[in-house]
Amino acid sequence: MQINWFTVIAQILNFLVLVWLMKRYLYKPILSMIDDREKKIAGQLADAKTKKNEAKAEQDEFNKKNEVFEQQKKDMMDKATAEAGVLSQKLQDDAKTKAKNLQDKLEKTVQEQQADLNKQLQQKTEQGVFAITKKVLADLADVNFEEQSVNVFVKQISNIKDDEKDLFKKALLSASGSILVQSAFDLSEKQQSGIKSAVIKMLGSNPSFQFKTSTALLGGIELTTNGYKLAWSITEYVSSFEKSIAASNQQIPVTEKKHHAVK
Amino acid sequence: MKMTPDETVFWSHGFVTINLTLVTTWAIMLFMVVGAKLITRDLKSNNKISRWQCVLEIIVTSINEQINDLGLPKSELYIGFIGTLFLFVAMCNFWIILPWYQPPTGSLSTTTALALCVFLSVPYFGIQKSGIGGYLKTYIQPTFIMLPFNIISELSRTLALAVRLFGNIMSGVMIIGILLSITPLFIPLVMKALGLLTGMVQAYIFSILATVYIAAAVQESVKKDKKIKKKLTTN
Numbered sequence: 001m002q003i004n005w006f007t008v009i010a011q012i013l014n015f016l017v018l019v020w021l022m023k024r025y026l027y028k029p030i031l032s033m034i035d036d037r038e039k040k041i042a043g044q045l046a047d048a049k050t051k052k053n054e055a056k057a058e059q060d061e062f063n064k065k066n067e068v069f070e071q072q073k074k075d076m077m078d079k080a081t082a083e084a085g086v087l088s089q090k091l092q093d094d095a096k097t098k099a100k101n102l103q104d105k106l107e108k109t110v111q112e113q114q115a116d117l118n119k120q121l122q123q124k125t126e127q128g129v130f131a132i133t134k135k136v137l138a139d140l141a142d143v144n145f146e147e148q149s150v151n152v153f154v155k156q157i158s159n160i161k162d163d164e165k166d167l168f169k170k171a172l173l174s175a176s177g178s179i180l181v182q183s184a185f186d187l188s189e190k191q192q193s194g195i196k197s198a199v200i201k202m203l204g205s206n207p208s209f210q211f212k213t214s215t216a217l218l219g220g221i222e223l224t225t226n227g228y229k230l231a232w233s234i235t236e237y238v239s240s241f242e243k244s245i246a247a248s249n250q251q252i253p254v255t256e257k258k259h260h261a262v263k
Numbered sequence: 264m265k266m267t268p269d270e271t272v273f274w275s276h277g278f279v280t281i282n283l284t285l286v287t288t289w290a291i292m293l294f295m296v297v298g299a300k301l302i303t304r305d306l307k308s309n310n311k312i313s314r315w316q317c318v319l320e321i322i323v324t325s326i327n328e329q330i331n332d333l334g335l336p337k338s339e340l341y342i343g344f345i346g347t348l349f350l351f352v353a354m355c356n357f358w359i360i361l362p363w364y365q366p367p368t369g370s371l372s373t374t375t376a377l378a379l380c381v382f383l384s385v386p387y388f389g390i391q392k393s394g395i396g397g398y399l400k401t402y403i404q405p406t407f408i409m410l411p412f413n414i415i416s417e418l419s420r421t422l423a424l425a426v427r428l429f430g431n432i433m434s435g436v437m438i439i440g441i442l443l444s445i446t447p448l449f450i451p452l453v454m455k456a457l458g459l460l461t462g463m464v465q466a467y468i469f470s471i472l473a474t475v476y477i478a479a480a481v482q483e484s485v486k487k488d489k490k491i492k493k494k495l496t497t498n
Contacts, residue, residue, distance in 0.1 A: 004269045004372045006280050011288060011367070011376030018292050018351060023343040026299035029306055030323045031339060036308040 130234050150191045153221045153232045157198040160230070165202060171228035172207055179225045180210050184217040184233075199223070267433065268365040269372055284370040291354050291367070322350075326470075333471070334478040340391075341477060344384055348377065349470035356432060356462025359439075360455060366462070369432040371425065378425035381473040382417070389480030401480055424472060431465045 134145040160168070172179065181187070181195060192211055200206055207225075214222075220233020265271060268283035275281070302315040312320070326346045330338035355368040367373045389398035402413045435458035442451045 002269075002371075003375055004280060004282070004284075004370075006278050007269055007282060007284055007370065007372035008376045008379070010285055011373045012380060014285070014288050014292060015347070015351065015376060015380055018295065019343050019347045021292070021296045022299060022347045022350065025296055025303055026319065027323060027339075027342050027346060029303040030319055031327075031342070033306045033308050034320065034324065040308055 126234060133234065146185050147191070149221060149232065150187065150194060153223075154194050154198045156232055157195070157202055157223075157230065160202060168225070168228050168230065169203060171226045172203065172205075174226050178208050178210065179223060180212065182212045182214045182217055182222045182224070184213070184215065184220055186213050187211055187221075195221075195223075265365075266437070267370040267372075268367060269370045271365070283365060284367045284373055287355075287365065288367045288373070291351070291358070295350065295354060329471070330474055333474045334482060335474065341388065341474070344380075345470050345474050345477070348381070348473055349466050352377070352428065352466035352469050353463060356466055357459065359436070359458050359462060365436060366432055368428055368462075368465075369436050371429045371433075374425040374429040374432075377428070377469070378421045381424055381476060382421040384473070385417070385476045385480045388477045392481045398480060420472075420476065424469065428465050428469050431461055435461055 130145075137143045137145050137148065179199065181192075187195070192209070196209055199209075217231075217233055220231060222229060222231040222233070224230075268287060271283035273281045273283070273286065299319070302313070302319050305313070306316060307313075323342070323346065326349060327338045327342055330341050330345055335341050352368055355366045355373075358364050359366055386398060389401065392398075402410050404413075435454075439451050439454050439458060442454055
């Protein structure tokens with residue numbers, strides 16, 4: 001049971017060599033590998049945490065965007081509603097304006113028709129009055145209407161006032177002495193000469209005459225020279241009757257009814 | 264009957280003697296280094312590791328934890344020495360399950376060598392940690408009167424280490440040898456099992472004591488570090 005000192009020294013060396021070898025081949029690789037694994041796990045955990053945070057941030061951002069989007073949607077909806085309201089109002093106004101225009105047009109048309117009708121009525125009345133007068137005069141007084149109307153016209157020329165006579169003269173002078181005589185019926189030679197002589201007597205000169213028959217002059221005679229006109233016709237007598245007819249037509253509320261229908 | 268493997272000499276020339284202790288030690292060293300090399304050549308840091316890697320990881324991390332538990336914070340500095348001490352002694356004692364095997368730890372020369380290594384490692388780590396002054400101060404702790412006692416303690420514990428391991432292992436081998444000659448069947452087997460347990464316990468005790476001695480030498484500076492850290496955290 002002795003100590004072999006060579007063995008002791010050799011064992012010390014052996015042990016130190018073993019320590020070095022074990023450090024190199026066992027502890028270092030194992031510990032560094034464990035460290036690596038711990039780092040890797042820590043890294044993975046950190047990564048997971050980062051990803052979780054990122055996911056949360058993204059979710060928050062998404063929620064925020066969603067809110068903004070909702071707000072924008074609401075704003076746009078409100079805007080669209082407002083615009084639609086404005087447009088609706090505009091369309092309503094347009095429609096009302098158009099309706100008003102149409103109504104005005106209709107009223108105008110009705111008025112025109114009314115006027116047309118009045119005119120036709122007037123003409124018919126004139127013609128009727130003319131025919132009746134003619135017949136009454138012929139039957140009762142045995143008087144020719146045309147002849148009598150020429151006589152009245154001649155009398156009118158003879159009784160013309162001085163100032164009117166001057167105006168007529170001036171007009172005649174500027175028209176180089178030509179007078180146009182229009183009548184609703186054909187004037188006989190005698191009648192023509194009667195008118196001529198009356199005019200010559202009134203003017204004191206002998207102008208040139210031109211005789212024309214015009215159906216527009218209902219039962220009347222017209223003497224014109226450069227803007228000056230001297231006339232007699234049945235129209236004047238009819239005018240009062242015409243007025244009364246117009247008054248009676250106005251009492252018929254045709255347009256009023258239509259107006260209510262449009263509204 | 265040969266008491267220790269030192270007595271089996273293969274070759275001798277003057278002071279140099281190649282005996283069974285050295286040959287067995289080399290064989291165990293070779294086995295340990297080759298085994299470690301083979302297992303650690305393909306280490307993986309992911310979840311799919313080999314069984315041997317798993318075993319080595321358990322051993323290494325357990326040693327690491329033990330060192331930490333005994334008050335040495337930076338265990339990676341000491342695991343080379345303490346871990347090898349444990350593994351070497353454990354390996355030497357483990358192979359007693361083989362017949363005719365004589366563990367190197369049954370030789371007083373080996374245990375003396377190991378105890379001397381521990382004896383020298385204490386000042387080595389102490390100086391490394393807190394400098395020569397810091398380490399020498401530990402001899403006059405708590406007062407300078409304790410200096411001779413501390414020195415005696417240092418020497419006696421080294422002697423105790425060497426003799427404890429040698430005595431335990433040698434006695435185990437001796438008992439088995441004696442029992443083999445008296446009752447060759449069964450009883451030696453039980454005793455071998457007991458010897459295996461004793462061997463493992465001795466390996467543990469040897470390395471734990473070494474750790475405690477080193478920790479005692481390093482402790483002063485560790486305390487200082489802790490005080491500084493505490494100050495820093497309170498500030």
